Amino acid sequence: MKPLIVENVMKQYADKTAVNGISFEVDKGEIYGLLGANGAGKTTTMRMVLGLIYPDSGTIRYNGQPYSTKQLGLLGYLPEERGLYPKIRVCDQIIYLSQLRGMSKRDADQNLKRWLERFEVPEYYGKKVEELSKGNQQKIQFIAAVNHKPQFVVLDEAFSGLDPVNVEVLKATVKELRDSGSSILFSTHRMEHVEELCRNITILHRSNTVLSGNLKELKGQFPRERVILSTRTEVKGLEDISGVTLVKNHEYGYEIGIQSEAVGPEILRHALEQAEVTRFEIKEPTLNEIFIKTVGERNE
């Protein structure tokens, strides 16, 4: 049995259904992607998983048990709207928050020092949050979510507002959490992060699940409609090949839209007649393309 099981949960606000019967399961040592356009129901789902609000119907089980305050120490949350106290010192608030989740003061202090070392900012220990830059406040917010060693971690837009170097630093720590056995529910609008981190995903649209499952398998269900072609010299007339929908020139060569996979070999033949081919690939769709296709079609 998977440690986190969400089964057919529903949540209504007045006459608005925010989440309409969604289900998914997160394994130990897994980062699960929860995706959807604005207002799709992600935050509501995450708040239910955290026990901050209760589902109107459906169940959520943590190691087979329903939510109770006993689960509090098992849960960690990085909210989208960050919420640290600006005037309070980093050490005071992180230790306090960890204690609220059942950790001893000594352990909380030790863990905090370890995390600050991990992020190479031990000097932040005694600083007020308002003295730190926005990106560095976010590292502290991340520590607040994980310092008490939760088994279930909910990360809402964990990397927003970070520079590329810090995105990599935080991404590496999320992978470490996963490898240490945590079950992580991960929400973002950045599809490339999902591609890198998540094995399974659910895409929500207007409160409902529209796509769910193993990311690799889902990709296999969508047609491959893009060719990457690199050649030593220019290739003319690609756009005239029947079934070619688009030709874009890039630094590395050509990106070619195709109606179906069967057009691929014709493009290769055409290119070989004119030039030496150094790369030819019929690409599987990106998650970004799948997302736009799935959600876009529903909008229509």
Ligand SMILES: Nc1ncnc2c1ncn2[C@@H]1O[C@H](COP(=O)(O)OP(=O)(O)OP(=O)(O)O)[C@@H](O)[C@H]1O
């Ligand atoms: N407290 C509330 N009262 C009334 N309606 C709410 C409340 N919270 C959320 N909703 C509505 O429920 C729906 C789902 O909202 P939710 O915040 O879960 O979406 P989301 O997927 O997290 O969106 P975003 O990507 O913009 O953060 C929206 O239509 C929203 O307006």
